Structures are given as structure tokens and as C-alpha cells.
Amino acid sequence: MQIKKTIDKIPGGMMLIPLLLGAVVHTFWAGSGEYFGSFTKGLMTGTIPILAVWFFCMGASIDVRATGTVLRKSGTLVLTKIAVAWVVAMIAMQFLPIGGVQSGFFAGLSVLALIAAMDMTNGGLYASVMQQYGTKEEAGAFVLMSLESGPLVTMLILGSTGLAVFEPHTFVGAVLPFLVGFLLGNLDHDLRSYFGKATQTLIPFFGFALGSSINLGVIIQTGMLGILLGVIVIIITGIPLMLADRWIGGGNGTAGLAASSAAGAAVANPMIVATMKPEFMPAAQSATALVAAAVIVTAILVPILTAYWSNYMKSKGKVVEQVQSDEDIQGSEMKLKHVKGH
Template sequence: MKIKQSIDKIPGGLMLVPLFIGAICHTFFPESGKYFGSFTNGLITGTVPILAVWFFCMGAGIDIRATGTVLRKSGTLVITKIAVAWVVAFIAARILPGDGIQTGFFAGLSTLALIAAMDMTNGGLYASIMQQYGSKEEAGAFVLMSIESGPLVTMLIMGTSGLATFEPRLFVGAVLPFIIGFALGNLDSELREYFGKASNVMIPFFAFALGNTIDLNVIGKTGFLGIMLGISVIIVTGIPLMLADKCIGGGNGTAGLAASSTAGAAVTNPLIIGEMLPEFKAVAQAATALVATSVIVTSILVPVLTAWWSNYMKGKEQSVGA
């Protein structure tokens, strides 16, 4: 059976398929973890420890010796993405209630959901797109996008926009596994290769555990809103990213559009923030469902739009050259 090949045909499949399998388990068999106990319960309820190992391996896989072009390109995209998410958070915090919208079409929408959907780029999706439509240096720009992975950027945005107050130890705790992995990976290339390989292996496991925190009934209620959120992410972050890519990164906007997705790992952030700050726990499940839908929408639309834009720009350049 070609199970992995089938999963790979789905954008972000290694994240999304286990996520929805976990959501099905939680929706129809919510007590299965307690029933089986032991290691099975640990796998079902182990989102945070599995993510901790993943952050460590992700950090270990990053080589500090990146070229100047890669650093300029990735730095431009990462800073722009974070800046846009901060502006959205600042505005949303003054419009939306702290516990999110409770009724009507926008029920479930919260500032936490908006930040989580917009502050992280799907680095794997970006790299695969740019390998086909960009240069090697542009594809390598995903190296700094790994820094966005995890709750740290979300915490910084929420803290600086006045949404929440985090104790310094929580910031350290959120980034410490990543920093230790990064240090070890750059002190020893063999360790970088060894741990770096494990980062992809961990994705289905934390995705399944995360899915076991999601009730599919919530996704059903927020489905169309989640689709709108995904489209909004592409528009709201994509335009500034394309401008930054052209004006600062030296590109033609293709890399910026390719970076306008919602990262699969962003699905974990509402839950983690909810665990840190109880006042956000009530909106965490709906935010998780919205972000999960946004991941699917952007994973499908961003490659299509990037391919169209790349071909358009190449055609335009050829007509000018002629």
C-alpha cells in the first residue's frame, strides 16, 4: 500500500491527516485515552511533551552558516509576517471581546485565533513552492521561518500589543528547547544531522495528539468562518509580504506570496497559550478549529496563486525583454 504517497498528495497531509484522525477519535470516543491508559493515553494526551521534542529537533536542524542572500530574504519575510500579525492583534484587541465573539456568524472568532493564523508561515510548503518557482536562495529562506515555530512569537505579539502579560520565565520556557537544540546542532554537525531528521518524524505524532483536543462539531460550526479566515490570511499578509519581497528582498513578489500561508504548527498555539493563561482557555478550542481550517485553505490556495503569479511575472519579464 502506498499510504504515505497518498498522504503526500494532500497539502500539509502529514500534519492534517493525523490531526483529523485524532479529532475523529476525540469526537466519537472522547474517553478512549483514559480507557486504554498507559502509553496509548500518553500518545493521545501528549501534545505538549511531543511538541517540546519537536522544537528541540527543529532548532538542531538549523545551520547558522546561512548565506547572506538567504538571511536577507528569510529575514525580510519573517519580520514582515510578524509585523502584520502584530498590527492585526493591536486592532483586533480593541474591537473584539476578550473571550471572543459568542453568537452569530462570527461566533468563535477571537484575537487569539487571528494571531495564531497569521504569525507563522508554513515553511515546508514555502520551500516546496519556491524550489519549483523560485531560486535556490529563495527556497532556502525557510531557514529562519523555523524560528516562528512554537508559541514564542504569538506570546511576544500578545504581550507587546497589550493582550496579555507573560512572566519572563514563560518566555524562556517556550524557547529553551529550541535554543538548546540550535546550540547543539551548530556545535556538532553530526548532532544537527541526527536530530534534524527527527523533526519531520515528530509531526504526525503531535498532530494526532493535538487532534484529540478538537471536537469536530466545533469545526462544523466554524467551517465557513475558517475558510474566510484562511482567505483573509492570504490577503492581509500576502500583500505586505509581496511588497517587502520586491522592495527589500530583491524578488518579484513570488516568495512573498508563497509565504502567505498558515503554518501547520500554528494549530498548536491556541492550546499552549490557553494552558499558560487560563483566561484564554475558553476560546482555545474554537481558535484551534479556525486555525486548522485556515491551514487547509492556505495550503490549497497559496501554491495555486503562487504558480499563477510566477508565470505572470515571467511572462511580463519576457515581454519587456523582447
């Protein structure tokens, strides 16, 4: 049976399929974890420890060495994405309650859902798309995108907008596993290779654990809104990203559009934030479902739109000239080996 190949055909499938399986179990047998107990219960309720290990391994997989051009391009895209999410949060907090909208078509929509959907890019999707439609330097821009992984950026945005107050040690605790992994991975390349391989392996496990806290009724209720959120993410983040790519990054907008997706790892952020700040718990479950839908929508539409835009720019003769040294090319190719999906 070719189970993995089938799952890989689904955008974000290795994260979303286990998540849906966990949601099915929770919806129709909410007490299954307590019934089985032991390791089964730990697997179904262990979102935080599983994510902590994944975050450590993600940090270990990142190579601090990068060319100036790659850093400029990746830094431009990352900072623009975060800035857009911050602006959206500042505007949305004026209209949306902290617990999210409770009724109507927009039921479940919250500032938490908007930030989680917009502040992270699907690095694997970006890298694979830009390998086909961009330069090696642009494809290598995923390097800094990995720094968006986990709840840290979401927490920073919530804190800076005044929606939540996080103690300094809470921020340290959120990023410490990543920093330790990053340090070890760059001190020893063998450790980077060893731990880096686990980033993909852990994805279905925290997907299942996360799904085990979701009732499918919430996903059904937020389905259409989730699709709309995915489209909004592409429009609201895509336009500034394309402009930044052209004006600052020196590209033709293709890389910016390719970075307008929602990251699969962002699905976990609402629940992680809610465990640290209980006032977000009423919005966390709906936000998780909305972000999951947005991940699927952006994973489908972004490659299509990027291909169209790339071909359009080529027809206009506005192709980014690829000028790199052999060392730059080799460095970018080595970095691309460390990411399959975000």
C-alpha cells in the same frame, strides 16, 4: 498499501489527518484515554511534551551559516509576517473579546485565532514552491522561517499588545528547547542530522494528541469561517509580503506571495498558549479548528497563486536575476535538505 503517499497528496496531511482521527476519537469516545490509561493515555494527552521534543529537534535542524543574501530575504519575509500579525492583533483586540465571538457566523473568531493563523509561514510549502518558481537564494529563505515555529512569536505578540502578561521565565521556558537544539545542531553536524530527521516523524504524533482535545462539532461550526480565514490570511499577509519582497528583498513579489501561507505547526499554538494563560482557554478549541482550516486553504491556494504571479512577472520581463557563487548555491541546497514541511 500506499498510505503515506495518499496522505502526502493532502495539503498538510501528515499533520491534519492524525488530528482529525484524534478529533473523531474524542468526539465519539471522549473517555478513551482514561479507559486505556498508560502509554495510550500519554499519547492522547501528551501534546506539550511531544511538542517540546519537536521544538528541540527543529532547533537542531537549523544551520546558523547562511549567505547575506539569504538572510536578507528570509529576514525581510519573517519580520514582515510578524509585523502584520502584530498590527492585526492591535486592531482586532479593539473589537473582539478575549474569549472570542460567541454567536453568529463569526462564532469562535478570536484575536488568538488571527495571530496563530498569520504569524507563521509554512516553511516546507514555501521552500518547495520557490524551488520551482524562484531562485535558490529565495528558496533558501526558509532558514529564518523556522524560527517562527512554536508559540514564542504568538506569545510575544500577545504580550506586546497587552492582551496577556507572560513572566520572563515563561518566555525562556517556551524557547529553551529550541535554543538547546539549535546550539547542539550547530556544534555538531552529526547531531543536526540525527535530531533533524525527527522533526517530520513527530508531526503526526502531536497532530493526533492535539486532535484528541477537539470536538468535531467545533470544526463543523467553524468550517466556513475557517475557509474565509484562510483567504484573509493570504490577502492581509500576502500584499505586505509581496511589497517587502520587492522593495527590501530585491525580488519581484513571488517569494512574498509564497510566504503568505499558514503553518501546520500553528495549529498547536492556541492550545499551548491557553495552557499557560487559562483566560484564553474558552477561545482555544475554536481557534485550533479555525487555524486548521486556514492551513488547508492556504496550502491549496498559495501554490496556485504563486505560479500565476510568477508566470505573470515573467511575461512582463520582471524576473529576478539569480547571481550566486558556487558556495552560495551549495549552502542553499544543503539547507533545503533539512525541511520537508513546517
